[in-house]
Structures are given as C-alpha cells and as structure tokens.
Amino acid sequence: MxxxxxxxxxxxxKKSGKEVNLDGNRIAIFRTNGKFYAxxxxxxxxxxxxxxxxxxxxxxxxxxxxxxxxxxxxxLLDYLEGVKLKTYKIDxxxxxxxxxx
Ligand code: FES
Numbered sequence: 001m002x003x004x005x006x007x008x009x010x011x012x013x014k015k016s017g018k019e020v021n022l023d024g025n026r027i028a029i030f031r032t033n034g035k036f037y038a039x040x041x042x043x044x045x046x047x048x049x050x051x052x053x054x055x056x057x058x059x060x061x062x063x064x065x066x067x068x069x070x071x072x073x074x075x076l077l078d079y080l081e082g083v084k085l086k087t088y089k090i091d092x093x094x095x096x097x098x099x100x101x
Contacts, residue, residue, distance in 0.1 A: 003091060006038070006099040017060065019051035022101045027088060029097060030055060030071050037071040038088035038099050044076065 006020045012031040019028050019041045026041035028051040037058070041049050048064035055061075058072045068077040069085060076083035089100040 001100055003098045003100050005096050007097045009036070009092065009095045009097060012036075015055050017051040017053060017055065019049055020099075022099060025101055027099060027101075028060075028071075029090075029099070030060060032071070033057065036090050036092065036097060038090050039069070039071055039074050040085040040087075043067055043069075044083050044085070045079075 004022045006022060007018060007029055011018055015032050017028055017030040027038050028041040030037045032055050041051055043050055043062040045065055045067050048062045050060050050062055053060040053063050058070050059068050060071050061068050067079060070077060074085035074087040091098040
C-alpha cells in the first residue's frame with residue numbers, strides 16, 4: 001500500500017475527469033455527485049483514455065467508441081461480460097487527492 005498525491009480537488013469541475021500517471025500507472029480520476037473515484041485510465045477496447053469521457057452518475061462513456069464503465073466498480077457495462085478495470089482507493093486531505101497505487 002503506497003499512498004501518492006495525485007491531484008488537487010481544485011483541478012476538477014463538479015462533473016469531470018483527469019488522467020494522472022503515478023509510478024507508470026495511468027489512472028483516471030473522476031468527480032461526480034460530490035465524490036471522487038479513481039480507475040485504470042485506458043479503455044479495454046482500443047486503449048482510449050477514459051478521463052475526458054462523458055460522465056453520467058457513476059458511469060463514464062469512452063470518448064472513442066462509447067463503451068461504458070462503472071467508475072466505482074470498474075465494470076464494463078456493455079458489449080462484453082466480465083471485463084473490469086482496476087479501481088483505486090482515494091483519500092482526501094484538505095484539497096489534496098491521494099491514491100493508493
Ligand atoms: S477505445 Fe474505448 S470504446 Fe473503443
């Protein structure tokens with residue numbers, strides 16, 4: 001368990017995403033419904049970055065070909081069964097967002 005500072009809460013609009021690279025791990029952080037989530041950044045279809053994807057509640061849509069993932073569980077919600085992105089624990093300390101990588 002290694003907690004790393006990943007971003008500031010000030011970097012996020014109310015509903016937005018941002019990609020960070022921590023120790024070579026590309027991670028997408030999302031803010032939605034007043035909470036923060038962190039998942040593996042790359043879509044399993046063709047490695048599109050999910051961070052700029054459209055967010056609807058706990059669902060993000062890949063900007064390239066519209067696959068949908070639950071950003072709390074990492075589950076792919078359409079097309080294939082059993083596909084799951086890695087999720088990361090988040091800790092907020094003031095305005096700093098820490099991720100357990
Ligand atoms: S790369 Fe994400 S849907 Fe194709």
